[in-house]
Amino acid sequence: MKVRLLLFAVLRDIVGTDERELEVADGSRAIDVWNGLRAAHPRIASYERPPFTAVNQDYVQPETMLRDGDELAFIPPVSGG
Amino acid sequence: MSYLTDSPIDQPALVARVMRSSDGALALFAGVVRNHHQGKSVESIFYECWRPMAEKEMAKIEADVAAAYPDVAIAFIHRLGLLQVGEASIVIACTSPHRDEAFAACREIIERVKQTVPIWKREKGPDGEEWVGWQGN
Numbered sequence: 172m173k174v175r176l177l178l179f180a181v182l183r184d185i186v187g188t189d190e191r192e193l194e195v196a197d198g199s200r201a202i203d204v205w206n207g208l209r210a211a212h213p214r215i216a217s218y219e220r221p222p223f224t225a226v227n228q229d230y231v232q233p234e235t236m237l238r239d240g241d242e243l244a245f246i247p248p249v250s251g252g
Numbered sequence: 253m254s255y256l257t258d259s260p261i262d263q264p265a266l267v268a269r270v271m272r273s274s275d276g277a278l279a280l281f282a283g284v285v286r287n288h289h290q291g292k293s294v295e296s297i298f299y300e301c302w303r304p305m306a307e308k309e310m311a312k313i314e315a316d317v318a319a320a321y322p323d324v325a326i327a328f329i330h331r332l333g334l335l336q337v338g339e340a341s342i343v344i345a346c347t348s349p350h351r352d353e354a355f356a357a358c359r360e361i362i363e364r365v366k367q368t369v370p371i372w373k374r375e376k377g378p379d380g381e382e383w384v385g386w387q388g389n
Contacts, residue, residue, distance in 0.1 A: 180300050180372035181383040214388035222386055228305040230368070244302070248386045251299065251306075251330060251371025252283045252342055252362055 172197055172239035176204060181247050182222075185214045201226065201243055202233040208245070221245040255310035256303060258333050261343045270325040275347040279354035281362055283342040285335045289384065293377045299332045299341060302370040306330075313364045317357050324348045324357040330371060341373075 176191045183189045186208060193204065205221045223246035224233045237243060267278065285297050314326055328344040335341055344361050348354040373384045 177302070179302055179370065180374070181387050184383075185388050212388075217389055225305060225370075228308055244305070246302075246370055247372060247383070249366070249368065249370055250373045250384045251301070251369050252366040 172199075172237070174199075174204070174237050174239075174241045174243050177242060177244040179244070179246060182215075182245055185212055195237060199237050200233070201231065201235050201237060204237070204243060205233060205245060222248050255307055255314075255329055256301060257329055257331050259331070261329055261331050261340050263340070263343050263345075266327050266329060266343055266345045269327040270345050270347045272325060272347060274349055275325070276349050277347060277351035277354040279344075279346045279351070279358040281342075281344040281358050282340040283362065285337050285339050285341060287337045289375055292375075292379070294337065294375050295378070296334055296336050296376045297341070298334050298374045298376070298381075299330070300372045300374065301330075301332050305370050309369045310365070313361055313369075317360050317364075320360070321346075321348070321353045321357040323350075324353050326357060326361065328361055328365075330365070330369070332371070 174193050174195055176193050178186050178189055201224045209216050220233055224231055225244040226235055227242050287294050318326055325347045330342045344358050346354045346358040374381055375384055
């Protein structure tokens with residue numbers, strides 16, 4: 172199945188892309204996608220969990236199961252205000 | 253109405269949205285770009301945002317605070333893009349018949365914005381630019 176991955180701010184800079192279509196196995200969880208990013212990017216390799224995770228623009232736990240067509244975002248700690 | 257703007261915040265217009273003849277109190281909070289952060293000099297801050305989710309989170313905050321303080325009228329707006337020292341990044345206006353509720357609602361809004369709204373700042377100083385806070389390793 173396909174999911175759309177979105178990255179922002181410092182995470183986008185670390186991974187080098189702001190948006191990516193991913194083909195993931197049925198039954199994949201958000202954390203599985205994060206683990207794939209960790210394996211490829213040393214600056215986040217030591218982080219067993221993403222700072223924040225959102226699916227379809229709502230905060231969720233990283234263990235959330237993904238569905239075909241989901242929009243998955245990994246969100247660095249926010250610093251607005 | 254959007255909670256986000258790319259232009260300087262029109263504070264009088266924001267206040268005008270919430271003032272009612274029954275109000276005896278206006279609590280106004282502005283977050284302002286300062287010239288230092290953790291001992292370093294700051295010249296400007298760039299605010300990046302994931303707009304659709306930020307709008308949703310800010311609408312949730314308004315709904316929750318309005319439910320908690322039913323006598324308070326609420327308006328707030330966050331500015332995005334490049335801001336110079338002294339410029340307001342967020343302005344919150346809360347009115348109520350009496351001051352306690354207006355202060356409390358205003359405080360709750362800024363604390364929640366800082367916790368959940370997907371906005372990130374990148375500070376620029378004499379030594380270059382960097383994201384504020386978490387940066388990976």
